[in-house]
Amino acid sequence: MTNIPAARSEAHVLLVEDDEVIRNTVRMLLERYGFTVSTAGDGLTGLELFRETGPDLLLLDVMLPELDGIGLCRRVRELSLVPILMMSARGDTLDVVSGLEAGADDYVVKPCESAILVARIRSLLRRASFPTAVPAGDGSPGDEESTATFGDLTIDTRGMEVRRAGHTLALTPTELRMLLEFAASPGVVLERRTLLSRVWDHAWHGDTRVVDLHVQRLRAKIGAERIETVRGFGYKLRR
Structure with a gap:
């Protein structure tokens, strides 16, 4: 063992x-x-x-x-x-x-x-x-440096709170960590293996279906249009 x-x-x-x-x-x-x-x-x-x-x-x-x-x-x-x-x-x-x-x-x-x-x-x-480290600034408008805004979606990285159209969303720690990974690099395609490593800490070969199912759940909460599928590569958060 x-x-x-x-x-x-x-x-x-x-x-x-x-x-x-x-x-x-x-x-x-x-x-x-x-x-x-x-x-x-x-x-x-x-x-x-x-x-x-x-x-x-x-x-x-x-x-x-x-x-x-x-x-x-x-x-x-x-x-x-x-x-x-x-x-x-x-x-x-x-x-x-x-x-x-x-x-x-x-x-x-x-x-x-x-x-x-x-x-x-x-x-x-x-x-x-600790869902994840605070993502780097992406130039999005916000009340403070710890707040990122994508349309009607607001992410408070200090308070670990996500709001959509002013309403607080109930995200699981995994969903929140995934969203913060996307928010740290808006417009950048993140491969499934990259998300598996960063969000789930899987150093071994994990099952990418875990990623796909969590993306579906996250889309249902923040809006399907927010996360774009890039076929053959992965997903990205639309700016």
Whole structure:
């Protein structure tokens, strides 16, 4: 097993997994690296625990009794923008797409190497605490240097707040980090691999479907016309 340093803080992870062996194995792994872990064996219990404990991150399996992982993910997204990492035993297109469309930030395929699982969790937690560095000025008008404006879209990089036509948008940490990457280089095409590396911290070869699904979700919130697809290359934020 790859050696990775212990977690620096006792972030609270809620693990929802119906397989007792896997549940206990993952719980012990995360506790070894400094995480506080609550567990549930089905989706309904997981939802109840989520409401009671308010975890920093939700780690859930796709295939769950009572309420499956997709349904649980949707229910949680109605309540919170907490980071969600899905686990899929199959890793097929339907599982991946359904999980991301339901609001998950990322996914891993079981069995997953310990180092990769812990790294993905830490990446999501960092993203939630510090979505990204403040982007460089792009010449857009704004009240302060920390504010960038693109039409009716205003991005406050200091307050980490995004408004559209004066209304504050509820963006997940992943969506916010992606938008800030675009805003840092308006009009510049960002390749999927570049976004995967900068937003998800994936040093390994990740699945670019994660990028595509998050672009779709971001478009639905900030306006489909704001992010342009450049076929064969990637995406760019229109000036």
